[in-house]
Amino acid sequence: MALRTIRILGDPVLEKICRPVAELTPRLRTLIGDMFETMYEAAGVGLAAPQVGVLRRIVVIDCGIEEKQPYVFINPEILETEGNQTGDEGCLSYPGKCGTVTRPEKVKVRALDINMEPFELEAEGLLARAVCHECDHLDGKMYVSLVEGEIRDAVYEEEEEEETEE
Numbered sequence: 001m002a003l004r005t006i007r008i009l010g011d012p013v014l015e016k017i018c019r020p021v022a023e024l025t026p027r028l029r030t031l032i033g034d035m036f037e038t039m040y041e042a043a044g045v046g047l048a049a050p051q052v053g054v055l056r057r058i059v060v061i062d063c064g065i066e067e068k069q070p071y072v073f074i075n076p077e078i079l080e081t082e083g084n085q086t087g088d089e090g091c092l093s094y095p096g097k098c099g100t101v102t103r104p105e106k107v108k109v110r111a112l113d114i115n116m117e118p119f120e121l122e123a124e125g126l127l128a129r130a131v132c133h134e135c136d137h138l139d140g141k142m143y144v145s146l147v148e149g150e151i152r153d154a155v156y157e158e159e160e161e162e163e164t165e166e
């Protein structure tokens with residue numbers, strides 16, 4: 001596995017519609033492994049293939065809150081949504097920034113897994129938010145277009161603690 005370069009907001013690859021995966025070739029399997037490594041290295045909870053410059057409908061997510069994670073979603077489709085949640089969102093393609101976005105509280109998603117077997121998942125809370133955010137990437141959409149109010153500098157707990165110590 002290898003780290004891949006994360007594309008940053010303004011890169012045209014982030015605005016393109018991704019193509020479905022018909023066959024999981026060795027090259028795409030390697031991509032998925034690399035996507036996980038890249039996501040964990042960057043301390044993200046999700047990553048979509050276009051964020052590493054590959055225009056295929058592949059998403060990886062690990063919110064670290066459920067035993068079944070991490071998830072690979074190939075050709076994901078959101079089938080149903082329910083309710084809504086409003087909260088802060090960020091993106092590895094726009095580092096150091098965050099903004100308030102309203103998303104469904106629950107989603108039902110259908111996708112293919114790493115064996116190209118179909119599965120359905122009902123997600124809520126952070127996982128539902130991540131599914132929506134990453135699926136948007138596959139259609140060339142960044143969360144910044146959904147932000148309510150200002151896009152802000154993300155403040156991390158570590159930095160807050162350092163400031164308190166000073």
Ligand code: NI
Pocket residue numbers: 090091092093133134137
């Ligand atoms: Ni993102």
